[in-house]
Every structure is written in structure tokens, then in C-alpha cells.
Amino acid sequence: MFLLTIALCVGCSKKQKEWSDKERAELRGELDAYREMAYLDNLADEEFDDFSYDVVDAIEVDYPVYTTFVEMPGKGDTIQVYVVSTIVEELRADAHNMRNIYPYPELVADGVLPPGLNHREQRDFYRCFANKVDNYYNSVDEFFNAILADTVPTSTMSQFQRDCASSLFDWNILVEDVTLTTN
Numbered sequence: 547m548f549l550l551t552i553a554l555c556v557g558c559s560k561k562q563k564e565w566s567d568k569e570r571a572e573l574r575g576e577l578d579a580y581r582e583m584a585y586l587d588n589l590a591d592e593e594f595d596d597f598s599y600d601v602v603d604a605i606e607v608d609y610p611v612y613t614t615f616v617e618m619p620g621k622g623d624t625i626q627v628y629v630v631s632t633i634v635e636e637l638r639a640d641a642h643n644m645r646n647i648y649p650y651p652e653l654v655a656d657g658v659l660p661p662g663l664n665h666r667e668q669r670d671f672y673r674c675f676a677n678k679v680d681n682y683y684n685s686v687d688e689f690f691n692a693i694l695a696d697t698v699p700t701s702t703m704s705q706f707q708r709d710c711a712s713s714l715f716d717w718n719i720l721v722e723d724v725t726l727t728t729n
Contacts, residue, residue: 569612574598585646634690674710
């Protein structure tokens with residue numbers, strides 16, 4: 547009887563996940579909508595699968611009851627925060643990985659970098675950019691918030707990009723502020 551009591555106590559004390567495999571798979575399916583984000587579109591299928599498992603695991607830790615999570619208002623916003631924070635954790639402002647957040651073709655299209663840079667020139671730009679990020683932000687949270695706020699040409703991240711482009715390639719970027727007035 548004593549051994550049976552110990553076995554029951556040990557069995558009950560282990561925390562069991564409340565999400566089923568089907569529920570986890572359903573949420574991983576929702577993550578496919580994020581596949582076109584700059585960092586995620588460069589991942590191979592296997593890498594994206596690993597990434598989606600990491601996101602789902604993080605959500606499951608904070609929301610152990612699946613029905614509570616899927617029924618909460620703002621579920622989509624919550625998923626997006628976990629996606630971006632997982633990306634930031636993976637990258638950690640590494641020069642090799644900054645190209646995944648800010649891909650060269652997008653920087654050329656935005657007028658940040660000149661077209662036709664070779665691999666070495668691109669690497670020099672990303673190294674400069676990552677050094678500025680590492681020296682400016684004290685934590686991953688600060689870096690994460692800067693990425694989320696990077697929506698205007700005058701943001702700190704955009705300024706870092708312009709500074710590196712200017713110092714490396716004598717590429718000057720003019721930022722024009724447009725003021726709209728109504729009559």
C-alpha cells in the first residue's frame with residue numbers, strides 16, 4: 547500500500563502538457579501565414595518546421611490550456627509577438643543573421659544600399675550594421691522593440707543603415723519629410 551501511495555504521488559506530481567498533438571499541429575498550421583516575413587522566407591522547410599515548433603512550445607508554456615489560448619481576443623496579435631520574439635532570440639543582432647531581417651534586395655529597393663554590391667561589400671555592411679545595433683541596444687528586448695518600431699525612414703535602425711551605407715560606399719541617402727496640410 548505504501549508503494550502504491552508513493553507511485554500515485556509521483557505520477558500526479560509530474561506536470562503534463564495539456565495541449566494535444568492535434569492542437570499543436572493546428573497552431574503550427576496557422577504559423578504558415580508568417581512564412582513571407584523577411585527572416586522566415588529564407589528558411590528551408592525543415593528550418594521553418596523547427597522554428598514553428600519553438601513558437602508553439604513558447605506559447606504552450608505561457609498558455610497551458612489550449613482552449614483558453616484559442617478563445618482569447620487578440621490571439622493573432624499574441625501569435626505575432628511570439629513569432630517576432632522567437633526571430634529576435636534566434637538572431638541576437640549577429641552580422642551573419644542581420645541579412646535575414648533586412649535582406650539586401652529590400653535595402654536596395656528602399657534606396658538604402660546601392661545595387662550591385664558583391665558578397666564582401668554586403669558582408670561589410672551587415673557587420674557594420676550589427677556592430678551599431680550591438681553597441682546601442684543593451685538587451686534583446688530593446689532590439690525587439692526597435693524592430694517593431696522600424697516603420698519610418700527616421701527610425702534608429704534606418705539611421706544605422708544609412709550611416710553604414712554612407713561610411714562604406716559613399717552612398718548618401720536623402721530622407722525627405724513630407725508634411726500634408728488640408729485646406
